[in-house]
Amino acid sequence: MAKLHPNDLVTLLLAISTMLILSRIASEFGKKIGLPMVMGELIIGVVLGPTVLGAIAPGWYATVFPFAGNRDFSLALDAIFSLSVVLLLFVAGLELRFSLFLRHGRVAITTGIGSMTLPFASGFALAWYFPQWFSLTGSGPGHFLFALFLGTAMAISALPVIARILLDMKLLKTEIGAVIIASAVFNDVVGWIVFSFILSLVGKSNGGSPLQSILSIAAFAAFMLIVGRYVLNRTLPWMQTRLSWPGGVLAFSLGLCLLCAAFTEYIHIHAILGAFIAGLAIGDSVYLREQAREIMHQFVTNFFAPLFFVSIGLRVDFIKHFDPAIVFLILLLAFAGKVIGASLGARLGGMPGKKAMAVGFGLNARGAMEIILGTLAHEVGLISNEVFVALIVMALVTSITSAPLMRLFLEEKP
Numbered sequence: 298m299a300k301l302h303p304n305d306l307v308t309l310l311l312a313i314s315t316m317l318i319l320s321r322i323a324s325e326f327g328k329k330i331g332l333p334m335v336m337g338e339l340i341i342g343v344v345l346g347p348t349v350l351g352a353i354a355p356g357w358y359a360t361v362f363p364f365a366g367n368r369d370f371s372l373a374l375d376a377i378f379s380l381s382v383v384l385l386l387f388v389a390g391l392e393l394r395f396s397l398f399l400r401h402g403r404v405a406i407t408t409g410i411g412s413m414t415l416p417f418a419s420g421f422a423l424a425w426y427f428p429q430w431f432s433l434t435g436s437g438p439g440h441f442l443f444a445l446f447l448g449t450a451m452a453i454s455a456l457p458v459i460a461r462i463l464l465d466m467k468l469l470k471t472e473i474g475a476v477i478i479a480s481a482v483f484n485d486v487v488g489w490i491v492f493s494f495i496l497s498l499v500g501k502s503n504g505g506s507p508l509q510s511i512l513s514i515a516a517f518a519a520f521m522l523i524v525g526r527y528v529l530n531r532t533l534p535w536m537q538t539r540l541s542w543p544g545g546v547l548a549f550s551l552g553l554c555l556l557c558a559a560f561t562e563y564i565h566i567h568a569i570l571g572a573f574i575a576g577l578a579i580g581d582s583v584y585l586r587e588q589a590r591e592i593m594h595q596f597v598t599n600f601f602a603p604l605f606f607v608s609i610g611l612r613v614d615f616i617k618h619f620d621p622a623i624v625f626l627i628l629l630l631a632f633a634g635k636v637i638g639a640s641l642g643a644r645l646g647g648m649p650g651k652k653a654m655a656v657g658f659g660l661n662a663r664g665a666m667e668i669i670l671g672t673l674a675h676e677v678g679l680i681s682n683e684v685f686v687a688l689i690v691m692a693l694v695t696s697i698t699s700a701p702l703m704r705l706f707l708e709e710k711p
Contacts, residue, residue: 305369312361312374315345316607317600324603333458333696335665338603339689342610351614362611374608379568381605382669384597386569387554389485389666390576391590392456404476404646409483411642412660413452416634421448423630430626432681445495446679450670450688451634453488454481455696458664462700473652473707476643477659485666486577490514492670493561493570499677513564518574521557525578533584546589547596550579569673606665609672609689618682619690627687631695635661655706662699667692 301309324337343349351358364371424431424444433443459481468474497510536545554575561571579585640657644650671688674680680688 301369301373305367305373308361308363308367308370309373312370313377313604315361316341317603319345320603320607333664333693335602335606335668335696336693338606339610339668339693342607343615344610345607346611346615347613348610348615348617364611378605378608381601381608382673383558383568383572384551384554384601385605385665385669386489387551387558387572387576388594388597389456389489390573390578391580391593392460392576404643404648405479405483407646408476408639408642408648408656408660409480411645412454412480412635412639412657413484413487415638415641416451416631417448419448419634420451420630421445423447423626431623431684432620442495442498442679446492446674447630449488449491449495450667450674451630452484453492453663453666453670454484454635454660455662455664455666455692456481456485458662458666458696459659459699462659462662462703466700466703468707473648473655473659476646476648477656480639480642480656480660484660488670489570489573490518492673493567493573495679496567496569496673496677497565499679510566513566514570517561517564517566517571521574521578522581525575526581529578529582530584533579533582537584537586537589543589543592546586547592550589550593553579567673569669602665605672606668609668612672612675613682613685615686615689618686620683620687623683624687624690627684627691628694631663631691632661635695651706655703658699658702658706661702662696663692664696665692667695 320338320341322337323341324334327337327340328334345358345362347358350361359366364374421444424433424447425440428440428443431443431447433440456478459477463474463477468477494510494514497514533546536549540546540549554572557571557575558568559571561574562568580590636654636657638657639660640653643653643656648656668689671680671685671692675682675685
């Protein structure tokens with residue numbers, strides 16, 4: 298079995314510790330001035346990457362992150378980043394509740410549909426009819442997949458960020474908070490399934506056809522959410538009382554997550570879908586203790602999440618590839634599609650005008666989910682460096698502005 302050279306292991310551990318310590322310091326500082334934790338992690342990635350360190354001290358950059366000169370180091374770090382994104386999607390699935398969406402009936406359904414259809418249609422149409430605005434040349438499958446991706450990127454929300462914003466505003470347990478969360482659940486479930494389908498089309502040379510991908514996604518999701526949930530509901534109580542607590546449940550849950558991720562990757566659908574659906578099946582079980590959910594959340598978000606978000610800054614030069622026109626276009630598309638679509642949906646569901654607008658701005662926060670989506674699309678070559686940078690900027694701007702813009706339309710506490 299091939300092994301890392303001791304010097305490579307030293308470099309790998311040095312790189313990981315540098316990313317973890319510096320990103321935590323930056324995130325804690327950002328938190329004190331009201332910025333999302335993810336912003337500190339992204340900034341440290343930009344500082345440690347080709348944008349800053351690689352430009353002013355290329356020798357230091359090549360020593361700490363020898364991507365170009367050390368293949369073993371690159372492969373080891375890439376494996377850690379891949380594991381990080383798989384576990385992040387597992388935690389995202391763990392936080393979703395189908396029952397919440399069903400409980401709020403008409404307004405949740407109309408808002409959920411409105412907050413997906415208009416952003417998706419506007420993103421797809423703009424990319425399809427004006428590909429030159431995104432520096433996209435040529436036509437064919439690549440053009441169609443890019444349009445499909447941009448529509449999905451505009452439609453998705455970031456449930457963890459939205460939940461945190463509502464919690465800070467003391468709106469989480471109100472009617473408006475419940476409608477926003479329920480709609481975000483709908484956005485995330487549909488959005489990630491569509492995105493996994495897009496990734497499977499990008500990698501169709503591995504053997505899968507579009508029809509096979511659709512049938513595989515539907516069959517796997519149905520199996521896990523019906524049969525899998527049934528089995529989990531009968532085994533979780535036994536595990537939580539008979540096995541070591543919390544290690545037994547933690548090991549079983551993460552093991553199931555990786556097993557599902559391996560299965561979907563094996564059938565030519567991206568591993569993130571397997572992890573996401575495993576999270577949905579476990580998280581929706583009434584027998585999963587809140588403490589177990591919180592332990593898994595803390596484990597992933599405090600170790601793997603910083604590594605993943607710092608790695609984004611290591612991938613691309615953010616100054617060289619910052620295109621103001623594309624950034625403006627993506628921001629305009631994101632705000633207009635999501636806010637108008639969600640607000641119209643809430644109004645159709647019977648919500649008053651100002652509250653409906655607040656719902657629109659609440660669902661506009663894209664946060665970490667958009668960054669993960671953009672990173673995966675960038676990795677498979679679906680989007681350019683300029684579009685990738687624009688998506689990162691959009692995710693941060695929509696997350697930071699969501700709460701202040703909601704307050705504008707909520708003069709009275711609901």
